[in-house]
Amino acid sequence: MKKHLYLLAIAVIFFQLSALSQTLDENYIQKIKEFTTDERFLPKNLLDVVDHPSIPNPLKHFGHIIGAEGQIHRSEEIFNYYKKLAETSPMVKMQQMGVSEEGRPFFIVIIADEATISKLDHYKNQTALLADPRKTTPEQAEKIVMDSKPIYYVSGGMHATEMGSPEMLMELAYRLVTSPAQEIKKIRENVITVINPIMEPDGWDKQVDWYYRYTKGRENFDDGFPRSAPYWGKYVFHDNNRDGLQISQEITKSIFKAFFEFHPTVMLDLHESVPLLYISTGTGPYNDYVDPITQSEWQVMGNHDVAAVAAQGMPGAFTWAFYDGWWPGYGIWVANNHNSNGRFYETYGNAGADTYLRDISTARFAGDLATSKEWYRPDPATPQVYWSYRNNINYTQVGVIASLSYAADNAQLLLSNFYKKAWNSLEKGKKEGPKAFTISKSQKDPAMAAYLANQLLAQGIEVHENETHYIALTEQPYRNLLVSLMTPTAYPKDAKFPPYDAIAWTLPNLYGVEVKAKDSIDFNLSALKAVRSPVKYEGKVDGQGNTFVLTYKAQNTVLPALYAIRSQNRNAELSILPKSVVADGDTLPAGSILIKKINTNQAVKIASDFGLDLKAGGTGISTADQKQVQLPRVAIYNSWYNTQDEGWSRYTFEERGIPYTSIDKEDLKAGNLKSKFDVILLPRVRGNAKNFIHGIDKKFGPMPYTKTVQFPSHGFPASTNDMTGGPGFVGLENLRKFVEEGGLLITLDNTSSIIAELGIASELSPVSSGSLFHPGSIVMAKARKTDSPILYGYPETFNLFRGNGPLLQTDKYNRDMMLVQYGFQPLKDEIPYEGPVMGMKERRQSSKVDKKEEKNPPYVVSGMVRNEQEIIGHGAIFNMPVGRGHVLAFTFDPLHRYLNHHDAPLVWNALINWDKLK
Template identity: 65%
Template structure:
């Protein structure tokens, strides 16, 4: 390692406080200086590591300091160090709070002074009182605040390639429990510090193995080599920080458990992506339901941190120009959503412990070069920087120490703000509209209504159930509650401003009623007597009902999410069952069953009861049988889900969705496509969204880096899961693409979602789809209106003519006018111009009457955007949403959006389930 400077002056200035009498760890502090590449990157606050007589430092324990070149630690090593600290010091505790999908522990570390550690339950209870102003009044709150300590939470290791925070936090913990320097004692005595050392342990271990297996030996940052392991968690990659509304993954469940147990005033998430330290405030627009107090705290804390690092001579610290502040589904937004404060850092990481020359010339934030001096970045970095892992540790730790110092000195203000935000929410609920939301009992998919209730309860939103009267069975959310703002945020439409200067950082709409296909009513008055409402204390389960008489069972189909899993369960447990779909309406006594409804023959009462109870489906018994020409037998398909090795994000969500729904599948990759013989193994191949081009799909990771095995070995035990390969490089190649085309020509169905449609359109699997790039269209993730163009298609069974879907920016395709019957669903309700019948004069037929153009009623009343924002929406209206393209004996079912997006848009998913139920008669 090149040693560029001697930092003795900075070092001496920090440690020569008259109250500082402990023995310094000269070797540790010298190594910090050695591994820091520029004196401007060495803050005085990170020096002064002491040599404790009883508690081993990271240097004593690991043999190297934190941030040493070439050194990264696994979760087992990290947790063992914290356990050692807990054994040696009464100032630190560690306990498990959650388990990851792969079985690794997620831990919480608690640090505090003697008083804090002796009275943890007391201080935890005090935060609980302040979280709900209905428990204590204003005068009581003052007394509680005086006897409370702010709780501050640090989140490490969320994104696995951002490897510095799990390292830094170990050094910080050692500093916190050993140093008697006044600044550290103030933090220890005045705060309770919570640390989640590795919030995504599965990805951490994979990435550490990846570093030692592949990237430690590399010397050039810009050599194009993949810096990341192909998988982080079992299912979720970078989107593990987009799970705060779904609460589906272990990482999120762990963060939520910690929050609701402790109610930390601040949650700081430690990320790495930009030079040198970005402190979150965002460019806006800010989420409209975040209390203005929180937004003010973002600004004050960010500028306090910047000032602290500036006082230590550190360049490249900035705020504002990255991120926006709109999407509420990030992990630590559990704080912003619940009257606390969620914020994050982005430091400059190297995806490991190598030192690289980094070029910043192409990096821009909010349109400005990363190297320009701006009001929000008063001391910018140079265009090139020689950057080490220790530099990253220094910036991260100095920022955290500054933020903890601010909280320690302003604890009473933060506590008062926390309580006041709850008061503000209550007052809004009592004085503003809406006053309540009602989820009616009558729903097209009652099981999804129950799911919505449970998702709201996971956010600690209070829900009542009407117990009598005409509203009996309805769910009621009264808005005079502490988390009123979050309820409004989740259940009303989002109105993202079209004039926003910078593009949004993520999705801009999340109205859960739309995404789940559940009717939710806004109420300006409650209209239900409080005696008729019962507060829910447990999650709800919808159990279907069975009505009527007879030996045949029917299901009125409304695209319920649980139908396909029920069919697979039934076929697995009773292979002689005959299941059919109705090809036309069928009258069964007082019920009219629509097209797509299901007929069950040869099933027992116990099996029907199981389906109703466990899948939340209402069944009808009848003695009348449809004619054979009125039904289509169901043959459930053998399904494969394809994944690339260069992008596994969305196929992970697809796998997760299938497994949560109980739909069997086989995971396949490039090697399976190259092997061929696909039709003998599978009936349907689902190709989830995979960011990249058709060329990426064909050729995959550049073979010049190969071979690159992803296999479990003694040296790399975390690799090889959830899939393995002897070589990640290369793709299926042209032979694999040809085999996929042969699969369709032999009668198989290929389902492509969003960007993966480019693969079939641009590789020749079908030549019918032509790319369409509308001028000026900007379509961030929003809920929009679509209309059935071929309503008889089985893909649209259970859906009305006009409904909503969720769509983000993605590719669009067109087909020739003569092939428009391939379009099953279109965006908006108006047809394309070339589809509007000509009504003007015709030369050669002068007597032809000239007719006025008819405007359909739904074209007048159905806006395209239901929640979110789309610019130049007129360029997408009329374009195809889903294409059903024949390829030989089979089909390509091409979606131009993702109906399996992040386990969020459950209302859209049955479009895929319909394809699986009806896979063998999509051309009827």
């Protein structure tokens, strides 16, 4: 042991001595100058890269500098560089935080001086104590702050085409470890820097392969060629930054794991979009549940970083005019939601390592040109910029160093604020209502009640339970987040700028779970038990036999249970009750299921696995009151030019255990679709009918997306020999034949508009929406055909989640195709005419009786809709017969981001009853 300590001491002394004798790497510095296109883009504080005798800089390691023209590294190469830093420097520690869907590791890299790294567990424990004021008094917190260091988490590579930050962070790491500059030394000594080198390595590798395969060396940036690989993650594309409420993807789980292990004081996420460097504060409105301290920190830190960039003589840095600060579901908002500080940058990027002349003359943010001089942009860029990969590296790195420097200079303030925000949240729980949220375990879908409790747990919110309820008390450090998730939002109608994303996220409504907000504690606190691990609803089986009844209430797990029964017992018979029936003393609602020819053990397993209650009986129900369930062969269509929502649909089906087949344009062109599938789902896609038919322009083809030795990350999760083109008119006609021959075509959101435009659902027409503005909100809908199988398990009025989707309608004589409408009032052309009719003899009028008009509930449950009168009465769901089949058109997305689980059974109903639609 003594020998080991002696050798370690020698190594540290050697490292310190070598640091003192470092010389600049003039070759590296000259290359920075060479690849930077303008002196004003060349910050002086980056021109001090040292030539360390034992720690390799990127030039020595890779043979070229970071930001070199045409050079980008795959995830394994990047991780190997950090491993080399950790091997050669006692200031670097590397830690794995999980594994991606495709098996790639998530890493974080921790950097600080040797003394700090040796006490890392101590500092992590200190921030954990500051995170919970119930464990730490204000007096204790003052002492802890003086013996703590802010943990600053910096992440890059969430969005694969934003290719600067994963490269830049390698150079930053080397600089933090080796630079003798006083600013860097101060950061090393006073801050624990946690780097997430590539937040999404699956997408990163696909995009690196895409760059080398297709876009490297292209002459013009804006030439129409797709700059992105078709897929990033296995399921989720750009929405991997919209998973902070669901926590469904491995990338999000890794971010949450790092937060709750380190409790970082600040989290900074590096993105690319707007010119030249945007430093987040947002235009507002800010989320009501973010502590005012955090909102003020956004301003101070944002302006500090802009000033630091300006101090280097670099133009184009700005704050305020991009993004709002409302929606809590971004990945980095794990910080803002938990009393920390979440920020982001947007640097201008070229989706690769080439240099392009970029035109920003017409770009506008918050109404102002990107080239205009404003209070928030003191030094704008010129209308055109000759922009290189190295320019991007320079801007982002200067900003991050400035931000780390701010943390080093204001360490105690940031840590004190971190504690005070948790204290404020706790105090609100003590002094303000509600005092608790109670979730009854007896719900129409008890499995979703358990799911809600588990989602709160995943957010770090404390949950208790007794025999009948899950209970979340608000007197806890994350009280603000709890109240935010469980109560309706009210986005200001007079907000000057449109919201950046959805504006409503009330989980009880999205999950279809009844929750009560309690303004006082009227239950026994001592009887509560803390929930330490995920809970599960274990379905019950009442009685024994070989026939069981499943009372249907639109539970999310019924359809996968039916598929499981069929796969495990081919002799089992499944029947649905299309009308309400009284059996064995129970009233069974329409949609209830009879499961025949299974034994009690099989019933118990189904009940347990899927959280469903089964009851033996139903043998006396007349066969005339039953219809056999034919579970469908389902296909989900992949458009290739836009896979975002197709990925969410695949993820939802797989999580639910619903089998499906992925198909693309080649399958549509091949035809004979009805011989292979009973249901085809067209998830939401961007664009219009032209995009759907023709896809990626054929002039760029052939464009294979296949796995090769040279491009090993391609060909997953789907492959094609040519991405270009679409199904064409042949494929469109085959899709029509599929429906005419008895298939069910389900369209979601924008694909409903596309199919209407293409004439497959010719009864549907677009409606001029005038001044309607409908960002993602939870709103009320009304069933117009309550006996439709699509509505089994739903009441006459219910809420659903809708964004700015299409507004469609039929002619009045086809209104029976409208299954569900938005709001409660009829359309104007459906209001009966009560005036005189020319040409008809006057009818004797009965004496008028004053009728009291019933006041309908508000249309908006959570969120905001401007000019809602434009949509009320219009169709939310249409069922249109086409030949022997049907088109079921949703004008919203019931499978939105694995979030609106209350809406999803509308799709499951369609699958269960695909051959029984009228």
